Amino acid sequence: MRRLEPLLAPAVFVAMVAALWLIFMVVPTERQMGIVQRIFYFHVASAWLAYLGFFTVAGASAVYLWKGSAAADRAAIAGAEIGVLFCTFVVVTGPIWARPIWGVWWTWDPRLTMTLILWAIYAGYLMLRAFGGDDEAVARYAAVLGIVGVLDIPVIRVSVRLLHGIHPNVLNQPQGSGLADPKMRLALYVASIAMLLLGGWLAMVRMRQERLASELAALRRLAEERA
Amino acid sequence: MDNFPYLFAAYTAIWIGLFVYVRRLARRSRELEEEIQDLRRQLGR
Numbered sequence: 001m002r003r004l005e006p007l008l009a010p011a012v013f014v015a016m017v018a019a020l021w022l023i024f025m026v027v028p029t030e031r032q033m034g035i036v037q038r039i040f041y042f043h044v045a046s047a048w049l050a051y052l053g054f055f056t057v058a059g060a061s062a063v064y065l066w067k068g069s070a071a072a073d074r075a076a077i078a079g080a081e082i083g084v085l086f087c088t089f090v091v092v093t094g095p096i097w098a099r100p101i102w103g104v105w106w107t108w109d110p111r112l113t114m115t116l117i118l119w120a121i122y123a124g125y126l127m128l129r130a131f132g133g134d135d136e137a138v139a140r141y142a143a144v145l146g147i148v149g150v151l152d153i154p155v156i157r158v159s160v161r162l163l164h165g166i167h168p169n170v171l172n173q174p175q176g177s178g179l180a181d182p183k184m185r186l187a188l189y190v191a192s193i194a195m196l197l198l199g200g201w202l203a204m205v206r207m208r209q210e211r212l213a214s215e216l217a218a219l220r221r222l223a224e225e226r227a
Numbered sequence: 228m229d230n231f232p233y234l235f236a237a238y239t240a241i242w243i244g245l246f247v248y249v250r251r252l253a254r255r256s257r258e259l260e261e262e263i264q265d266l267r268r269q270l271g272r
């Protein structure tokens with residue numbers, strides 16, 4: 001992982017430049033939505049990365065509860081932070097797109113509401129980790145929250161299908177969703193790869209930071225024992 | 228091009244958010260490494 005971290009930074013840069021070049025220089029302007037449709041590419045890619053971050057929290061938390069692995073706990077914290085960061089991008093860029101298209105900044109559409117709840121669950125997880133201290137019980141409570149919280153993602157998928165919200169279904173209905181041109185889909189996939197690399201790099205840096213924090217705590221204990 | 232400010236605002240929000248987060252990560256990593264070095268020196272390790 002340590003060897004991969006410096007390699008990822010240039011890969012993120014190249015992928016980001018490629019994504020931005022496709023979005024702003026190659027992709028045609030969408031007929032109905034116009035120029036604001038270009039928000040889609042990073043908005044949707046951020047949503048996928050947020051989901052991946054939250055699934056990482058759930059998986060790593062399950063491993064932590066099962067085996068008590070400190071590395072799994074660190075992966076859960078990193079996943080939650082990356083997930084909340086990219087979910088924040090989703091809930092910020094969504095209303096910016098919605099204002100000119102729907103005429104309102106926000107509506108209590110099922111997908112929007114459930115995404116906001118998802119953000120709140122994992123923001124709560126991060127607050128619990130930040131203010132709960134290093135107690136093992138706190139880590140276990142957080143792990144349970146991290147696992148239960150991810151159930152919101154399938155609820156988002158089901159609620160969109162059952163409650164027929166107004167949020168566009170970007171991939172399943174390309175003709176009506178603003179991604180009709182194949183170049184638009186290519187831009188979305190390249191933007192998603194760029195975001196995935198960025199998220200992976202940030203997660204590695206964050207996990208290294210947690211490792212350093214554990215090392216520092218151990219050194220402090222040793223210093224106290226000697227004092 | 229009427230809606231250009233919305234497009235600009237969305238991408239600006241993402242880049243500012245990323246910049247702030249990466250800066251915070253870098254600063255925290257530097258602080259941790261410095262504290263570890265100080266403690267190691269004190270402990271003679």
